[in-house]
Amino acid sequence: MANQICTKSVGELWNGEGKYTFYIPAYQRGYRWNEFQVKSLLKDLYAFVKDNKDNKDNSNKGKFYCLQPVIVKEIKDQNKIDAIRKQIGEEDIDNRKIYEVIDGQQRLTAIYLILRYMIANCFFSEEMKSCYLKSLYRLTFETREEMYGYLRRDSLITDTGNHKQTDKPNIDEYHVQNTITWTKAWITNEYSKCTNILRGNIERDILELLFQNDKSESPNAKFIWYEITDDKDPVKEFLSVNNGKIPLTESELIKALFLQKRNFQNDGKNLKQIERALEWERMENTLHRDDFWYFLTSKKVNPANRIELILRLTSGKFGPGDFERNVLFGEYYDKFENKSSNDLEEISKEEWDKVVGCFRVLEDWYLDPIKYNMIGYLVHSGKSIYDIYVDFKEYNKESGSSRKGFQDRLKEMIRETIKGLEISENGFSLNKNYKQQGEIRKVLLLLNINSLNEQLNNSKVGSASSAYKFPFDVYVNQSWDVEHIDSQTMNIGDKIKWIEDNKGCVHDLSEEENERFVTAFSEEEWDECIKIIREKIGESDDEMKDEIGNLTLLDSETNRSYGNAIFPRKQERILEEIRKGKYVPYCTQMVFYKNFDIDRKNLPRWDTECKKAYGKYVCEQLKSYLSL
Helix, strand or coil, X not given: CCCEEEEEEHHHHHHCCCEEEEEECCCCCCCCCCHHHHHHHHHHHHHHHHHHHCCCCCCCCCCEEEEEEEEEEECCCHHHHHHHHHHHCCHHHHHEEEEEEEECHHHHHHHHHHHHHHHHHCXXXXXHHHHHHHHCCEEEECCCCHHHHHHCCCHHHHCCCCCCHHHCCCHHHHHHHHHHHHHHHHHHHHHHHCCCCCCCXXXXXXXXXXXXXXCCCCCEEEEEEEECCCCCCHHHHHHHHHCCCCCCCHHHHHHHHHCXXXXXXXXXXXXXHHHHHHHHHHHHHHHCCHHHHCCCCCCCCCCCCCCHHHHHHHHCCCCXXXXXXXXHHHHHHHHXXXXXXXXXXXXXXHHHHHXXXXXXXXXXXXXXXXHHHHHHHHHHCCCCHHHHHHHHHHHHHHHCCCHHHHHHXXXXXXXXXXXXXXXXXXXXXXXXXXXXXXXXXXXXXXXXXXXXXXXXXXXXXXXXXXXXXXXXXXXXXXXEEEEECCCCCCCHHHHHHHHHHHHHHCCCCCHHHHHHHHHCCCHHHHHHHHHHHHHHHCCCCCCXXXXXXXXXXXXXXXXXXXXXXXXXXXXXXXXXXXXXXXXCCHHHHHHHCXXXXXXXXXXXXXXXXXXXXXXXXXXXXXXXXXXX
C-alpha cells in the first residue's frame, strides 16, 4: 500500500469534523524555531491575508497559503492511545485522531503558538476564547510530558518579556516562550506602521485564515499532508527524511501524487504502478548524468531532484513567481484533487503521458549531436530551455515532426543571439567591439559548436556519434577566459619577469643585443628588450591584437598560469595540458597546433598571416549565422 498525500487546512486540524492530537515521539528533538523563522511565517501569512482581503471579483475562491510538508502516521496501537489519554486527561480523546509526527513538529508547534496568541488577543468573549482553546489541536510528548500542560497555561500568553535560557526549567519552554514574545513584537511593529489599523484586526485576520477548514470557500492555510502506511516503521522513516534519503521536495511530493494507488483502478493496477515508478527512476537517473543535465541548464547547480525541470516544462511553471515555495506542487495537486476514481485514473494517465513525452523530447535532442550542440549553445548563451521547448511544441503543431525543419528553427534562434555581428569587408574579421567579454565568449563558443557540427556533417560515421558533442558539463564546471593568442601589453611590474621567462626562446641574439639584456635597468630599456624578443619570434603590436583572429577560448586555470607569455611558451604549455588529458576546445587546439600556419613554416610565432587565416576560418564558420 502506497503512502498517501493530500493537503489539510490548519482549520481542519482544530475546527473540522475531527479534532487532531499530535504525538511527538522520543526520537524528535525539542522545539527550536528562531526569531527569523517565527517572524517570516507571520509576515508571509499576513501578506497572504492582505492580498486576498479586498478582492471583489471572487477570484480568491479556493486559494490557500501552502505550508511545508508534515509527515505523520496514524496511531492505532491501543496501549499507546491509552498512554496519551492518561497524559491529556480528557474524556474526548476517543473523538480525536492521533498521529505520530515523523517530520513537521517545528511547524505544528509554531502554528499552535501563533493560534494561542491570536485567540487571546482578539476581541472575543471569554466564553468564545475558552471554546476556541478547547478546540485547538493537541501537542503531546513521549519524553517531555510536562510540555503538554505548559503549552496550555494562560501565563504562556501574558509572559512576553525578554527571557534568558536560565529562566526556564528546560530548553523547550525557553524557545516556546520566545515564540510568543516574538509574535507580540512583530504584531506591535505592524500596528506602528499604520495608524488606521484598529487594534485587534491583525490578530483577527490571521486567526481567520488559520480558522478556515477545507469546506470553506474563503482563503485558508494548508499543510501538505504526507501520511505513511501502517506497515512503515516511523523511526526508519524519520531517519530517512533527516538523512536526505526521502527529501520531500516538490518533485517528490508530485511523484507521490502520480503513484497513488487510487490512480490505478483497472486490471493490472499493481503492475502499472510499478512501471510508472520505474519510468520515474529512469528519467531521474538520466537527468543526473551531467553530460545530459548541462546541455539543458547553464547554471552550476545540483538539485536533489532534477526531474523538477521536466515537471516545470510540462506544466509551464517557469515564470518568476512560479519558483516560490510549493507553487509547482500546487499546480499538480489541483489537477488530482477531488476527482472521482475514473476521472482520476484518466487525468493521472494524461498528465503522466505529458511528463514522459517531454522527457523523450529532451532525450531525442540529447541523442542527436547536432541538436544537442545547438540547444546547448542556446542555453549557455542565455536562452531558456523552456522557451526552446515551447517553440518546439508550437513548431510541431504547425509543421509536423520534421527533424530537419526544427534544426533550421534552432539556427534562426542562434542567429538572434549574435544579431548585429557582421563580417568586415576584408573577409577575415568581425565588426564588433570586443571589450565585452561575454559577447566574445558567446562567439567563440558558437565557433566551436559549429566546427563540431560541420565535422559530423562531413564525416562518414553515424549521425549519433557522441565524439562530436561539445562537453557542456566541462564548460559549466570550469571557468573560461577569452585568450589573446598574441599577448597583450603588460603592466610595468610584469615586464622584467616577462623578459626572464621568454628570452630563452630566442637563440640568434647579437652581442649588442645580449649586452642590452644585461644592462637594462630602466622601463625604456625593458621595452626595447621586449621589442627585440617579439621581433625575433614574429610577434608585433599590429592592429589585429583585439580582432577575432587573435582570440580563442581557454580555461582560466591554464590561461592564468602563464600570464602574458609569448606564443611559444603558451603553445608548449597548452600542448602539454592536452597530452595530460585536459579538455581544450577543438578550435583552440587548432590554433596551438598551428593549423592556420598558411606557409607551413611551423615557426614559433602567431604572426599577422596566422591571425588573418584564423580570422577567415572563424568568419567562414559563422557566415551562415551573420548578417551579410
